Amino acid sequence: MHVEASTKWGEASLDKKRIDRESLDEIERVTLGHYDRNAESFWLGTRDHDVSQNIRAFLQALSANFDNNRALDILDFGCGPGRDLYTFKEQGHRPTGLDGSQAFCAMARQHSGCPVLHQQFLSLDLGKRSFDGIFANASLFHVPGQELPRVLRECHRALRVGGILFMSNPRGEAEGWQRERYGHYMEFEASKRCLERAGFSMLDHYYRPEGKPRTQQPWLAIVCQA
Numbered sequence: 001m002h003v004e005a006s007t008k009w010g011e012a013s014l015d016k017k018r019i020d021r022e023s024l025d026e027i028e029r030v031t032l033g034h035y036d037r038n039a040e041s042f043w044l045g046t047r048d049h050d051v052s053q054n055i056r057a058f059l060q061a062l063s064a065n066f067d068n069n070r071a072l073d074i075l076d077f078g079c080g081p082g083r084d085l086y087t088f089k090e091q092g093h094r095p096t097g098l099d100g101s102q103a104f105c106a107m108a109r110q111h112s113g114c115p116v117l118h119q120q121f122l123s124l125d126l127g128k129r130s131f132d133g134i135f136a137n138a139s140l141f142h143v144p145g146q147e148l149p150r151v152l153r154e155c156h157r158a159l160r161v162g163g164i165l166f167m168s169n170p171r172g173e174a175e176g177w178q179r180e181r182y183g184h185y186m187e188f189e190a191s192k193r194c195l196e197r198a199g200f201s202m203l204d205h206y207y208r209p210e211g212k213p214r215t216q217q218p219w220l221a222i223v224c225q226a
């Protein structure tokens, strides 16, 4: 794999070099290739993960803004093999998946029976005011920092008034390749700045896993409103 010096894993703030178009394409191609090749083992390793705290936080925020009696249009952004699509559907909602991995799209359709869009985060086509909520569990951190403001603005545009974006990402201050996957880790303040610039208002945030000391909570979850 070809790795540009500017995209080696390292402190994000130290490396401001722009990532060119070709390297952005490579970031998506190599990361998605990794998920495609490891789709079955990813499913076996994550299908029983307990993300009920995240689903609860997301649906609670939605219930404050939308009629509780109607099925909500939910986009599962980076849905992987479809674990959470199934949960949203079981709860009476109308979820749609989105993933750049062909293998995950096929698995997610099969596991959930929901529609799944085969799209890449850097070339989204979500339309305007299409969803009540966007659930991005462990997915947005794959977007390079340079592109994140644009991707968040597209998510904002795809949400109806009062729509909710949930995101959970590994936290830290680093960006680059970790073996075959590209990642960008941010702490709360940097995430908040980015979300507010894209037009979101912060509603809540917490660290995971629940009930551990902060040093043992590598995940940051954020609930915000369009």
Ligand SMILES: C[S@@+](CC[C@H](N)C(=O)[O-])C[C@H]1O[C@@H](n2cnc3c(N)ncnc32)[C@H](O)[C@@H]1O
Binding pocket: 028, 031, 032, 035, 046, 077, 078, 079, 080, 081, 083, 098, 099, 100, 101, 104, 119, 120, 121, 122, 136, 137, 138, 139, 142
């Ligand atoms: C860590 S997995 C999380 C999957 C699922 N949300 C979950 O919680 O199990 C990250 C997901 O993002 C997808 N992904 C990563 N980079 C992507 C890109 N550039 N475009 C579209 N999907 C991408 C992967 O295919 C994978 O399904």
